[in-house]
Amino acid sequence: MGREPIRAAVIADTHGVLRPEVERILETCDVIIHAGDFDTQMLYHKLEVGQPLFAVRGNNDRGWSGGLPGIKRFEIGGVKFIMAHERTNIPGSLGDVQVVIFGHSHMYQQQEINGRLWLNPGSCGYKRGTLPLSMAVITIEDGAYTLETIWLEKGYGTPEDAIAKREKLKRSRYERQQKRHIQEKKDKEILFLTAKILRLYQADVSRAWVVKNTGDDPELAGKIYDLCGVMETADAHQILAKLRAGT
Incomplete structure (x- = not known):
């Protein structure tokens, strides 16, 4: 019979922060792999x-961390690893290494290159900008492994889901900005029209003339003229606010 599967938590860039949800995941694992900082x-x-x-x-591990290596080769359950904090520090000669682990960027990344997994688990501690907090769990059994990506913020699933959601948020922000710009432009146009009709009303110009000769929306012009009479x-600005309120 084969040995029991080994669960290895892969984390990096905790920066002094160990979140409760991360601790709960670590408790389900047999070993911890930490790519520095x-x-x-x-x-x-x-x-x-x-x-x-x-x-x-890691580059932020100073003084006390003198005993930690900059590059580490190790084996878990028959799977061979190499790890460094920064990807640029991974040596060119990898031999029979199956998994390369690094960190530093706080951005989750996984690549298959020549049958070898390159993995950055992202940051599960310190939040940098809009990058989602993440980690990974590698399950090792009989010399083979499977990878599980764990996104620690609501709404994230696979890496593809996370990328899609970030792009959707970007589009959503852009669309809101565009909608706001369009509304602001429209409000300025209506305010200009309101000021114009108010002057005409105060000059005793008839409603019929105003509706016919001020702009392309006779119904709007009529509403503004009527509000000038009520207010x-x-x-x-006050007339426009009343117009927006629909009364």
Whole structure:
């Protein structure tokens, strides 16, 4: 019979933050792989106590982290790994390594290159900009592995889902901006028309003439003229506000 599957949590760039949801996932794993930037010795020791910890030194791990290697080769359940904090520090000669792990960018990334997995689990601690918090779990059994991506923010699933959602949010923001710009332009045009009709009303120009000769929307012109009569002491902004209220 084969050995029991090994669950390896893959994290990076915690920067002194260990979120409760991350802790709950770590409790379900047999080993922890950390690609650097613990940022605090306290967090390093907390992770080291629970399960076996495979770790490298990040660019923000100073002083206390002198014992951590910059590059680490290791094997778990027959699967061979190499890890460094920055992808640029991964050596060119990889031999029979099956999984390459790195961090630093806080951006989740997974690639298959020549049958080898290149994995950046992203950041599961410190939030950088709009990048989603993430980590991964690798399940190893009989010398083979499967990868599970874990997005720690509501609404994210696979990497493709996350990318699609980010693009949708970008489009949504753009569409809202465009809608706001269009509305602002329309409001300016109506305000200009309101001010014009108010002057004509105050000059005793007839409603019929105003409706016929001010703009391409006779119905709107009539409504504004009528409000000028109801709100004789109001200015153009106050008349526009009343018009918007639909009364």
